Amino acid sequence: MKKLVQLGYMVVFCLFVVGCSLPASTRPGLSVQLHAPISGRVVALPAPDIFVYAEANVPAGDVTRMIFYANGLVIGEDNNPAPSGTFTSGVMRWSPTEPGEYLVQAEALRSNGSAFSAAARVCVLPAASDPLGNSYFHQLYGYTGPCELPLPNPETPPDLEVTMIARAIPASLAYDFKCPAALASSTITFEATLEDPSDRVVLVSVEYSVPSRESAGSTAFETMALNWTSSSSTGEKIFTGTTHDLTPMLQGELQGDGGIVTWIARAINRDGRLLALDGPHEILASPCVAAVIGIPMPIIVEPTETLTPTLGPVVPTKKPGGGGGGGGGGGSQTCSSYGDKDSCSAAGCSWDPNKNTCN
Numbered sequence: 001m002k003k004l005v006q007l008g009y010m011v012v013f014c015l016f017v018v019g020c021s022l023p024a025s026t027r028p029g030l031s032v033q034l035h036a037p038i039s040g041r042v043v044a045l046p047a048p049d050i051f052v053y054a055e056a057n058v059p060a061g062d063v064t065r066m067i068f069y070a071n072g073l074v075i076g077e078d079n080n081p082a083p084s085g086t087f088t089s090g091v092m093r094w095s096p097t098e099p100g101e102y103l104v105q106a107e108a109l110r111s112n113g114s115a116f117s118a119a120a121r122v123c124v125l126p127a128a129s130d131p132l133g134n135s136y137f138h139q140l141y142g143y144t145g146p147c148e149l150p151l152p153n154p155e156t157p158p159d160l161e162v163t164m165i166a167r168a169i170p171a172s173l174a175y176d177f178k179c180p181a182a183l184a185s186s187t188i189t190f191e192a193t194l195e196d197p198s199d200r201v202v203l204v205s206v207e208y209s210v211p212s213r214e215s216a217g218s219t220a221f222e223t224m225a226l227n228w229t230s231s232s233s234t235g236e237k238i239f240t241g242t243t244h245d246l247t248p249m250l251q252g253e254l255q256g257d258g259g260i261v262t263w264i265a266r267a268i269n270r271d272g273r274l275l276a277l278d279g280p281h282e283i284l285a286s287p288c289v290a291a292v293i294g295i296p297m298p299i300i301v302e303p304t305e306t307l308t309p310t311l312g313p314v315v316p317t318k319k320p321g322g323g324g325g326g327g328g329g330g331g332s333q334t335c336s337s338y339g340d341k342d343s344c345s346a347a348g349c350s351w352d353p354n355k356n357t358c359n
Contacts, residue, residue: 050095
């Protein structure tokens, strides 16, 4: 009972202290290892389901339940821990809803005590549209939030065990402040697919740069963190992210001349070590021609009256008895078949304005 009271005080204290973790163990001989998420993982709101997985060092039956915590608060339970050889495992999926840094832990309970795992740090970045967030999407440099983000260290050589394929959509950009929305394409969506069998990659960053037209050698660049959107048990991970509207950047640097946007993707571990690299790649950026030059749009004029279509040219037919050679071939038009003055006159007939008939 005394231990439960002490644990209760600890949980209450954690409500007021960001980054608080629970004690490592309350039962000698029982230990818990948190395998996922790995410490240092970075996600962004709206956050994907985060896989939480822990193992206790006792066989099935000894552990009756596993409880999972984030900053000391319960985020889920596994009431049916599964046997895994001489271990017992518990799993759940967690979707954080608030930005911040979280310490995630697992607790294994048995009839005569419990034990807590070590804490894994998870950074949840604000949503891209959050005005209080780290500007536009998630800029790594200059980040002022509560997380300690790992920054890429370009000096470290890539780790050959991790492979990454990155792509950018679209393949070209059109920009101008006056460019119609239907013609503009001034945001880039990046997607990186990794094979990470040892589960060491915690963040993928993309640096994109635009060389300035005004100053030789000057380059405007930004670095953003992609969002970890999915992963599999085989080690495949997918990171995605979309830039903010690049029109001000492109217009300011390239002006009306157009140019190239260069980008490079880096996968790093929690210490900032470079594990994989893809790039540099190029994206063509051009001013919106219709907006800059002022190409007129085609004007469509609706007809004021309905015209009767014909299958071929109208062949004038002389009035009966009007001379000419020979018997009239079958199917020739007579004057009475014309219903308007113009076609009546064109056929060589006489239009009666009083009766509106062709004679």
